[in-house]
Amino acid sequence: xxxxxxxxxxxxxxxxxxxxxxxxxxxxxxxxxxxxxxxxxxxxxxxxxxxxxxxxxxxxxxxxxxxxxxxxxxxxxxxxxxxxxxxxxxxxxxxxxxxxxxxxxxxxxxxxxxxxxxxxxxxxxxxxxxxxxxxxxxxxxxxxxxxxxxxxxxxxxxxxxxxxxxxxxxxxxxxxxxxxxxxxxxxxxxxxxxxxxxxxxxxxxxxxxxxxxxxxxxxxxxxxxxxxxxxxxxxxxxxxxxxxxxxxxxxxxxxxxxxxxxxxxxxxxxxxxxxxxxxxxxxxxxxxxxxxxxxxxxxxxxxxxxxxxxxxxxxxxxxxxxxxxxxxxxxxxxxxxxxxxxxxxxxxxxxxxxxxxxxxxxxxxxxxxxxxxxxxxxxxxxxxxxxxxxxxxxxxxxxxxxxxxxxxxxxxxxxxxxxxxxxxxxxxxxxxxxxxxxxxxxxxxxxxxxxxxxxxxxxxxxxxxxxxxxxxxxxxxxxxxxxxxxxxxxxxxxxxxxxxxxxxxxxxxxxxxxxxxxxxxxxxxxxxxxxxxxxxxxxxxxxxxxxxxxxxxxxxxxxxxxxxxxxxxxxxxxxxxxxxxxxxxxxxxxxxxxxxxxxxxxxxxxxxxxxxxxxxxxxxxxxxxxxxxxxxxxxxxxxxxxxxxxxxxxxxxxxxxxxxxxxxxxxxxxxxxxxxxxxxxxxxxxxxxxxxxxxxxxxxxxxxxxxxxxxxxxxxxxxxxxxxxxxxxxxxxxxxxxxxxxxxxxxxxxxxxxxxxxxxxxxxxxxxxxxxxxxxxxxxxxxxxxxxxxxxxxxxxxxxxxxxxxxxxxxxxxxx
Numbered sequence: 001x002x003x004x005x006x007x008x009x010x011x012x013x014x015x016x017x018x019x020x021x022x023x024x025x026x027x028x029x030x031x032x033x034x035x036x037x038x039x040x041x042x043x044x045x046x047x048x049x050x051x052x053x054x055x056x057x058x059x060x061x062x063x064x065x066x067x068x069x070x071x072x073x074x075x076x077x078x079x080x081x082x083x084x085x086x087x088x089x090x091x092x093x094x095x096x097x098x099x100x101x102x103x104x105x106x107x108x109x110x111x112x113x114x115x116x117x118x119x120x121x122x123x124x125x126x127x128x129x130x131x132x133x134x135x136x137x138x139x140x141x142x143x144x145x146x147x148x149x150x151x152x153x154x155x156x157x158x159x160x161x162x163x164x165x166x167x168x169x170x171x172x173x174x175x176x177x178x179x180x181x182x183x184x185x186x187x188x189x190x191x192x193x194x195x196x197x198x199x200x201x202x203x204x205x206x207x208x209x210x211x212x213x214x215x216x217x218x219x220x221x222x223x224x225x226x227x228x229x230x231x232x233x234x235x236x237x238x239x240x241x242x243x244x245x246x247x248x249x250x251x252x253x254x255x256x257x258x259x260x261x262x263x264x265x266x267x268x269x270x271x272x273x274x275x276x277x278x279x280x281x282x283x284x285x286x287x288x289x290x291x292x293x294x295x296x297x298x299x300x301x302x303x304x305x306x307x308x309x310x311x312x313x314x315x316x317x318x319x320x321x322x323x324x325x326x327x328x329x330x331x332x333x334x335x336x337x338x339x340x341x342x343x344x345x346x347x348x349x350x351x352x353x354x355x356x357x358x359x360x361x362x363x364x365x366x367x368x369x370x371x372x373x374x375x376x377x378x379x380x381x382x383x384x385x386x387x388x389x390x391x392x393x394x395x396x397x398x399x400x401x402x403x404x405x406x407x408x409x410x411x412x413x414x415x416x417x418x419x420x421x422x423x424x425x426x427x428x429x430x431x432x433x434x435x436x437x438x439x440x441x442x443x444x445x446x447x448x449x450x451x452x453x454x455x456x457x458x459x460x461x462x463x464x465x466x467x468x469x470x471x472x473x474x475x476x477x478x479x480x481x482x483x484x485x486x487x488x489x490x491x492x493x494x495x496x497x498x499x500x501x502x503x504x505x506x507x508x509x510x511x512x513x514x515x516x517x518x519x520x521x522x523x524x525x526x527x528x529x530x531x532x533x534x535x536x537x538x539x540x541x542x543x544x545x546x547x548x549x550x551x552x553x554x555x556x557x558x559x560x561x562x563x564x565x566x567x568x569x570x571x572x573x574x575x576x577x578x579x580x581x582x583x584x585x586x587x588x589x590x591x592x593x594x595x596x597x598x599x600x601x602x603x604x605x606x607x608x609x610x611x612x613x614x615x616x617x618x619x620x621x622x623x624x625x626x627x628x629x630x631x632x633x634x635x636x637x638x639x640x641x642x643x644x645x646x647x648x649x650x651x652x653x654x655x656x657x658x659x660x661x662x663x664x665x666x667x668x669x670x671x672x673x674x675x676x677x678x679x680x681x682x683x684x685x686x687x688x689x690x691x692x693x694x695x696x697x698x699x700x701x702x703x704x705x706x707x708x709x710x711x712x713x714x715x716x717x718x719x720x721x722x723x724x725x726x727x728x729x730x731x732x733x734x735x736x737x738x739x740x741x742x743x744x745x746x747x748x749x750x751x752x753x754x755x756x757x758x759x760x761x762x763x764x765x766x767x768x769x770x771x772x773x774x775x776x777x778x779x780x781x782x783x784x785x786x787x788x789x790x791x792x793x794x795x796x797x798x799x800x801x802x803x804x805x806x807x808x809x810x811x812x813x814x815x816x
Contacts, residue, residue, distance in 0.1 A: 056162040057081070057137065057179075063157045069135045070166045081166055081179070083133045085125035120223050123206035127261055129171045139164030139180070172200040190264075192275040202253055204261040211252055211260035219250045219262060234342065234711055235266055237273045244345060246275065285343060285712035286701075288723030289314025293335075295698035295724030297363040297425075298686040299371075304341040306688075308698050309334060309360040309373050310724055312351070318714060322350035323407060324383060334360035334375055338406060343713055343728060348406035354379025362425040362493075364434070369404035372434045374423030377414075386473060387413035389446065397423035397438050397465075401473060411473030417442025421465075425493045427501070432471035435501050437490040440465045440481075448478045453533065453540060454513060458483030464490040466503060468537055478537025484509025488529075492557045492621070494565070499535035502565050504528060504554030507545075516602055517544035519577060528554035528569050530598055542602030548573025551591075556621040556687075558631070563600035566631045568593060568619030571610070579605040582669060583643060587612035593619030593635050597667055607667030613639025620699075623689040629665035632695045634658060634684035637675070647674035648729065649708060658684030658699050660729055676727060678703025694730045701725050740765055755811050763805040 057070045064071060070081045080087040126133070140163055165180035174196030178189045192198045205211060210222040217232035235248040247267035252260075269275055287295060291313030299307045311332040318337075319325060327333050333353035340347055352360065352373065360375035376395050383400075384390065396416035403410055415421065419441035427435045439462045446467075447455060457463050463483030470477055482488065486508035493503050508526050515531075527547030534541050546554065550572030558566045571594045574586045579596075586592055592612030599606055611617060615638030623632045636656050644650060645661075657677030664671050676682065680702035688696045701707045704717035707725060717723055746757040 127202035137163035284727040288718035289316035290719035298698035309363040311359040354381040417444035439489040452480035459485035484511035515540035523547040548575035568622040581609035588614035613641035615639035645670035653677040654679040678706035
């Protein structure tokens with residue numbers, strides 16, 4: 001038997017800058033490696049618990065050094081909280097040991113440097129604080145810890161309490177410092193109460209090489225073997241239940257004892273209210289009440305304020321300045337929520353709906369900040385304003401426009417015929433004209449005159465509709481069916497700079513309307529489609545199938561400045577049309593995500609690739625950085641081997657996880673690809689990108705205690721089974737690798753049980769000498785990854801000077 005072998009190299013940097021810089025928040029300690037080397041047994045056990053247990057602090061009942069009051073530890077790191085400050089360690093095994101932290105306390109920690117481990121020991125003290133600090137726990141966990149070590153029963157400890165936070169009380173007069181777990185990292189808040197003086201707050205690092213403030217305002221802590229990055233602080237006050245941002249920054253200070261010290265510059269603020277200094281700039285938050293809440297769509301304005309819409313069953317959904325403050329009883333309402341740039345505060349949040357079921361599926365924002373929403377409603381009393389259509393029969397699509405402050409409905413109308421009609425997506429052009437798409441069962445869906453592209457229902461049960469409304473909502477500019485004798489649904493819409501509309505979705509029609517198609521024939525039972533409508537709505541610019549022999553659905557579409565279309569969705573086809581793919585083989589499971597770029601003329605696929613592992617994977621939404629052409633995708637995955645690159649979260653948290661992936665402008669590699677989720681069900685549904693390349697995701701989660709949060713506006717799960725979530729991922733968080741690897745195999749084909757030869761070139765792209773480990777993973781024909789670390793190929797250790805490269809030719813045995 002012959003195997004086609006694909007090799008990928010995994011980097012394990014030795015406490016590198018990139019590893020720490022890739023972690024978000026004011027993380028005092030973090031995993032010291034991008035991908036942990038584990039045995040297969042270790043991996044299985046790790047995946048059972050990773051992400052499912054929140055980070056917790058253990059009370060010291062005599063099991064560790066008496067100086068320690070509480071501590072936290074996980075693989076590769078430990079943190080000890082003492083009355084004199086915090087001691088933290090970052091440990092990399094110098095041998096093949098998988099032991100995470102040598103010993104059980106400070107003495108063992110400081111003596112670990114001769115134990116075959118490479119250990120960073122860093123202290124964090126509070127300059128000018130009380131000599132004996134008081135530490136109190138908070139957020140008691142239900143779990144307890146037992147220590148049964150050795151044969152001396154007198155040293156056994158059982159039923160030890162664990163907590164979600166520890167607080168140093170009155171470190172300075174009326175100032176507390178609270179440490180808590182944010183998913184798998186530790187963060188800290190400085191809480192300046194009325195009567196406290198923030199200028200007294202001075203932190204000093206010991207055991208480090210230098211302390212600097214970067215151009216972006218982050219604090220760079222240089223260690224012996226790498227760096228920690230504390231991102232620019234977020235400073236805020238809680239006023240009338242909302243977070244109000246306060247300007248501030250780090251400042252480097254001189255410490256008389258020679259340690260590296262820093263404090264904070266803070267602008268004027270209300271001294272009668274608590275001031276919280278929280279060094280986090282990206283954010284991730286729950287959004288929901290005691291019922292189920294789903295975040296279906298997300299949009300950004302020019303200031304990077306975030307707008308989310310979806311549906312809620314919560315009578316206590318978080319509101320702010322609502323245009324509609326009441327929720328229908330026993331049915332869902334749509335919601336619209338605006339968050340300030342940075343996500344620190346809610347600007348407005350409102351219900352939208354009548355006495356029956358209402359769901360918002362799409363949202364768009366114009367240049368003035370006015371918001372446009374579409375979805376479907378079964379409510380005969382849906383809130384209308386200057387409506388084009390006042391009658392409702394069954395389910396109707398709707399279009400609603402809110403003014404920039406969210407205080408007034410400018411227009412709101414039904415859109416549909418005598419059967420069911422569903423709005424799925426909306427876009428808006430530079431003049432405020434709204435473009436809505438969805439699907440309709442109605443043979444009398446409202447069309448414009450004199451001539452739509454398709455003036456009658458194509459057949460089957462449902463057809464696509466595309467409708468363009470003028471800026472005042474007073475007239476339909478064009479409205480048309482798209483469909484054949486089968487069934488069609490449009491699920492996404494996007495615009496180019498000329499006002500041409502692009503839609504994608506799914507069709508089962510062998511006669512779907514085509515124009516200059518790159519794929520003229522249906523590939524299977526259900527295909528995705530991509531259709532471009534000219535600005536006047538009078539003709540198709542192009543229209544094509546996109547799919548293989550299985551089911552294929554287009555869920556998201558985006559357009560770059562050149563008019564190229566980027567499409568994502570789900571495919572059951574092992575023969576999905578590919579072009580220069582990153583992943584050329586179907587991953588497995590019931591379906592894979594796909595990402596396809598179509599040329600501006602619609603005549604060619606620029607690139608097209610699978611995205612998925614051995615489980616089910618879905619592409620839900622796509623956005624494009626118009627200045628660079630980089631594509632951003634979100635969706636959901638059941639795959640424990642989902643393709644990752646520079647991940648923020650390297651292992652699946654539970655069952656379904658959301659994910660975020662960024663493709664480089666050529667579509668040849670992922671700049672990052674990461675899980676996003678906790679121990680429950682997590683679904684990414686919508687993604688947007690700002691001009692700086694930061695991505696913003698919306699979806700919903702049932703991970704009530706361990707969804708990865710950062711600087712959350714709503715830090716606790718609201719209730720029900722699902723909450724919506726909003727997550728921002730900054731490109732400044734995803735750092736480029738310090739080492740690049742190029743691998744060139746002698747042949748892509750080798751015999752079973754034979755050997756494989758290949759050349760490897762490693763290049764240090766940094767300005768400093770870098771040491772690192774790498775190893776190879778083999779992708780087998782089944783799509784599975786053979787984890788050869790420590791079992792077949794072993795680990796290669798290299799040290800390279802700045803800018804240096806090293807090449808070698810290796811020959812390895814192939815399994816089976």
